[in-house]
Amino acid sequence: MVKLGQRVTLLLSLPISLASWIILATAPTNWVVLLVRFFQGITMSSITNSSLTYVAELSHCKIRGRLMSTLDISRQMGILLAYALGSSKLTWRKVALTCGFVNTVIPFVCLLYLPNSPRWLATQGYMDRAHKSLLFFRGPNYDVNKEMQDIRDELEKTTNDGGSMMFVGALLGSLIVSVPMMKLGQRVTLLLSLPISLASWIILATAPTNWVVTLARFFQGITMSSISNSSSTYVAELSHSEIRGRPMSTLDLSR
Incomplete structure (x- = not known):
C-alpha cells in the first residue's frame, strides 16, 4: 500500500x-x-x-x-x-x-x-500530481496552496509507517490467531487480547517517537484481528442456530 x-x-x-x-x-x-x-x-x-x-x-x-x-x-x-x-x-x-x-x-x-490520494502522491515526491489531485477533490473555487503547504510540513514531521505496520499486524494476526483460539478457546483468547490491546493504546497515546507509534500500531493490528475473530466465533458458537443471524448482525453493528 x-x-x-x-x-x-x-x-x-x-x-x-x-x-x-x-x-x-x-x-x-x-x-x-x-x-x-x-x-x-x-x-x-x-x-x-x-x-x-x-x-x-x-x-x-x-x-x-x-x-x-x-x-x-x-x-x-x-x-x-x-x-x-x-x-x-x-x-x-x-x-x-x-x-x-x-x-x-x-x-x-x-x-x-x-485520482490517487494527494497525501500519498506527496509522500512519493509527485507534488504537481498531488496539487492536481487535491484540486480535483476540493473543486476549482478552493485555494489548495495552504493545504498543500500543510501536507509538506506534515511530511517533514511524521512518518507513514504506522498505518502500514497496522496492516501488517492485522494480516499477521489473522494468520496466527487460530492457534491460541483453538487451544485456549475464544473467551480466554479475548481475556488475553483485551489487556494487550489496552496497553497498546496507552503506549500509542504516550508515544515519544514515531518508531514507538509504528510498533504500537503493529501490535494493535494483531490484537484487533484476535479480538474480532474470537468475538465473532464466540457469539456464533454460543447462539442458537435459529437466531444466530441476529446476534451476529448486532455484533457487527456494535463493532
Missing part, C-alpha cells in the same frame, strides 16, 4: 476479491471453501485498510470524521444486508455471488475515475 498507493492497491485487490467470491459460490468441496475463505481474509484486510486510509487522506479535516463514520456505517450496513440475504430463500452460493459483485464491481468502476 505504501509503494503502490491506496487507490492502486484497491484496484488490484477488488478483482481478486471478486474472483474469490465466484470460486466460493462454485466450490465443489469443503477444502476449496476453506482455501478461498483464507484468501478472502487477506483481500478483505487489504481492502479495509486501503479504503480507510484513502478516505482519510483525501478528505478535508473539517469533514474527515463524518466521512470516516459514514464509511464504517456503510460497511456495517453491508454486513447486515449479507445476513438479511442469508436469512432469505436464497442459497448460500447465490448470496456469495451477490456479495461478490456488489462489494467489488461498483467500487472498482468508481475508482477508475478517481
Whole structure:
C-alpha cells in the first residue's frame, strides 16, 4: 500500500476479491471453501485498510470524521444486508455471488475515475500530481496552496509507517490467531487480547517517537484481528442456530 498507493492497491485487490467470491459460490468441496475463505481474509484486510486510509487522506479535516463514520456505517450496513440475504430463500452460493459483485464491481468502476490520494502522491515526491489531485477533490473555487503547504510540513514531521505496520499486524494476526483460539478457546483468547490491546493504546497515546507509534500500531493490528475473530466465533458458537443471524448482525453493528 505504501509503494503502490491506496487507490492502486484497491484496484488490484477488488478483482481478486471478486474472483474469490465466484470460486466460493462454485466450490465443489469443503477444502476449496476453506482455501478461498483464507484468501478472502487477506483481500478483505487489504481492502479495509486501503479504503480507510484513502478516505482519510483525501478528505478535508473539517469533514474527515463524518466521512470516516459514514464509511464504517456503510460497511456495517453491508454486513447486515449479507445476513438479511442469508436469512432469505436464497442459497448460500447465490448470496456469495451477490456479495461478490456488489462489494467489488461498483467500487472498482468508481475508482477508475478517481485520482490517487494527494497525501500519498506527496509522500512519493509527485507534488504537481498531488496539487492536481487535491484540486480535483476540493473543486476549482478552493485555494489548495495552504493545504498543500500543510501536507509538506506534515511530511517533514511524521512518518507513514504506522498505518502500514497496522496492516501488517492485522494480516499477521489473522494468520496466527487460530492457534491460541483453538487451544485456549475464544473467551480466554479475548481475556488475553483485551489487556494487550489496552496497553497498546496507552503506549500509542504516550508515544515519544514515531518508531514507538509504528510498533504500537503493529501490535494493535494483531490484537484487533484476535479480538474480532474470537468475538465473532464466540457469539456464533454460543447462539442458537435459529437466531444466530441476529446476534451476529448486532455484533457487527456494535463493532
